[in-house]
Amino acid sequence: MGRLKRLSPSLINLIAAGEVIERPAAVVKELLENALDAQAQHIKIQLKKAGKALIKVEDNGMGILPEDLPLVIQRYTTSKISEPEDLFHIHTLGFRGEALASIAGISKLHLASRVPNYPWGKEILVIGGEIKEEREIGMPIGTMVEVKDLFFNTPVRLKFLKKDATELGHIYETIVRLGLAHSQVHFLLKSENRILLNLPPANNLVERISQIFGLKLAQKLKQREEEKNDIKIKCFIAPLEFSRPTTRDMYFYVNNRWIRSPFLNQVVYKTLEDIWPKGRYPLLVVFIQLPPEEIDVNVHPTKQEVRFKEPYIVQEVLGIAIKQALGESLFQEETLEGDIPLYPSINKDTGKISSQVKDFSSVYPQKMPMAEVEEVPFRVLGQLWGTYILCEVPEGLMLIDQHAAHERLNYEKIKSLYENGPSHSQELLTSVLLEVSPVEASLLEEILPHLQKLGFVLEPFGEFSFVIRSVPSFLVQRDVRKILENVLKDLYLLSKTSTLSDIVPSLLKSMACHASIKAHDVLTEMEMVSLLKELKKLNILHCPHGRPFYKLFSKEEIARFFHRS
Structure with a gap:
């Protein structure tokens, strides 16, 4: 007998889950993307123990047909692509058809949905990837997903999760990323019955940025749109006074999908290297729109990376957008903790060097023999x-x-x-x-x-x-x-x-x-x-x-x- 053997479906699902679901925030991301693809306008997320015990997502989207409900937990079942060419014309957030199957394989999943014009909905209970119950229920139009006891059958994976505050931070950041791209959608996040984030529908992105980062920052936000060939870039950037010590608040979206991109990070660094102090990074939101065939979104299982067909044009247009957005603010005198000026501050009215002495009596004693x-x-x-x-x-x-x-x-x-x-x-x-x-x-x-x-x-x-x-x-x-x-x-x-x-x-x-x-x-x-x-x-x-x-x-x-x- 040969040494090769075919893996069981349950083991295949566990391996797939390891590629897609690394922590509770990944579950939240996949469920929210499904809700947004279903055209939901109101999405509610509830958590227990930072998602380890419970992640519950409810939306008012178009729902799932009763006959399709058992299929959604099987791998590679999707309504979004059917031909190889479709991979180069992706217009949705999800398309690979492995997310719910991966989640179902490592949790106790309760899924219920109802579509318009149907008098009732349907629910299924799945444990470790196997359907245990199916039945019809009364419920509003939309979908409800409960994910309980995440990684219950892979305890080693559970041990690698961080403390609740850290995992909660990742979930919070996931919702912020999606909230910036979908300002017209209402997101509500609750943890242990406490509201952590409430983002009502906003009229525009500046209003959504104000909801997340505060009115003061939003009022000083700079924005610019640039275009070349078929590439359009809309850039929103906060001035130096709101800079950060890390790159966490640099958000990049390609065709409305949030991505990680070392390439785009480097474009920002290069553009600002002669303008901003080293080690300071902007709060930046960039939307890149281009034909779907100009990018490959199937680079990574979590769909968080893309490959540009013409990266140098993207680099050129983004660099121009950032510089044009900042405009005159590049030359404004802005005080930043730890920043070192090239020249002393000059009083514009008198032309004299300013010397504002502050009170540091609490720092050092004033009387010394x-x-x-x-x-x-x-x-x-x-x-x-x-x-x-x-x-x-x-x-x-x-x-x-x-x-x-x-x-x-x-x-x-x-x-x-x-x-x-x-x-x-x-x-x-x-x-x-x-x-x-x-x-x-x-x-x-x-x-x-x-x-x-x-x-x-x-x-x-x-x-x-x-x-x-x-x-x-x-x-x-x-x-x-x-x-x-x-x-x-x-x-x-x-x-x-x-x-x-x-x-x-x-x-x-x-x-x-x-x-x-x-x-x-x-x-x-x-x-x-x-x-x-x-x-x-x-x-x-x-x-x-x-x-x-x-x-x-x-x-x-x-x-x-x-x-x-």
């Missing part, structure tokens, strides 16, 4: 562009990045608080209200014990709000609301860890970063001396992110440059 200053083996010469401290030392000239240096000091302080407990937590005279997004609220609830170890006392106040009662003593005079808002954004954007303990280093680094002085913060001489005195105690030469925070130009190096012996 002169004798103590004189003992310091350096002499502060001043600030360069409000960003670097120039200092004369016995070895030569030292240039210090004030943000990176202060960040290192704060990181050591915060790490000590976390490891040894805060010396004391100081109660605020007036409590501060912190309002966050639903996903950030879930994340904040999980990191509360770690914030308490630093000296924070926060209490839930409403559905997605917290009251800050006490803070570590060194943050009493700081804007703790803004610090915590930025920390949560960092953790949401950057964290993909499997356990909460892995988040702690990111939490401490982010807290240190946002609690520190920034580029453009003008310091007094006393504040600069105090900072350098503290740095002298450290035997560390870089910030928590690995960047050096000083550069020494030796006497010999300077003398050689000026040809002095």
Whole structure:
């Protein structure tokens, strides 16, 4: 007997599920795409345990015929293509016919649907890919899908899922991606009976962006349409002040399908490399329309990648659209934390260099005995562009990045608080209200014990709000609301860890970063001396992110440059 054997249908379905369904968010994506292809205008998503226990999607679309219902859980059953040529004229989100079969193979699936002009609907119960029950039921027109106990028959896959807050974040992002492309559709997301996202039908994309990212950003959004040959590109981009530390908020759509594209990412990087600071990325929404035969959408099982027939034309048109959309805003003076200007800020009315001194009394002590200053083996010469401290030392000239240096000091302080407990937590005279997004609220609830170890006392106040009662003593005079808002954004954007303990280093680094002085913060001489005195105690030469925070130009190096012996 030969060694080759034919795989069983159930094993084939499990293998297929591994290609298409990697986490609960993938189930949500496939079910929402089916609902949108069915022309649904209202879609409701309900979750339990971030989709691991339950994903329920209800829509008011055209429904599934009773005789077709048992077929939809079989592989490669679809009404959207029939000939090989159809693969190059795809106009729908789904077309391969493997999504529901893959989902049914690794869950307990309850599927019910009713089409117009039928007095009743039909439902089926499927466990591990096998139909257990079929019956007629009364229900409104549309489709309801319940996916329970995801990966119940593949426990190894279940172990690879992340914590609930992370999985919830992926689902949230999936709905945002589809919500941007279908602004006329109402999306409602609920988790454990809490509304996490409610996107009513919007009149246009700017209104939908306002629903998701806020009115302030939407009001400053730049947009542009460009066209060449049969390629049309519509670009929406937020100015530099709304830039992000990661590429997560760069959304690309090809014929209304969201895609991942390293190629398009590189086009954006190249277009902005001489305009924006390194390491900052735009909030960007790009729609590319072109004939279906100009792309291959069958590159990846999840349909999240495409191949362009003429990529260089796409590159050219997108680059022009971004530059034209930003227009004059490229040359506007915009303040960005951590950004370093090429020139000092000039007052347009007087023509003089501006020097706005801020109050940093909470950062450094204002009164320092002169004798103590004189003992310091350096002499502060001043600030360069409000960003670097120039200092004369016995070895030569030292240039210090004030943000990176202060960040290192704060990181050591915060790490000590976390490891040894805060010396004391100081109660605020007036409590501060912190309002966050639903996903950030879930994340904040999980990191509360770690914030308490630093000296924070926060209490839930409403559905997605917290009251800050006490803070570590060194943050009493700081804007703790803004610090915590930025920390949560960092953790949401950057964290993909499997356990909460892995988040702690990111939490401490982010807290240190946002609690520190920034580029453009003008310091007094006393504040600069105090900072350098503290740095002298450290035997560390870089910030928590690995960047050096000083550069020494030796006497010999300077003398050689000026040809002095």
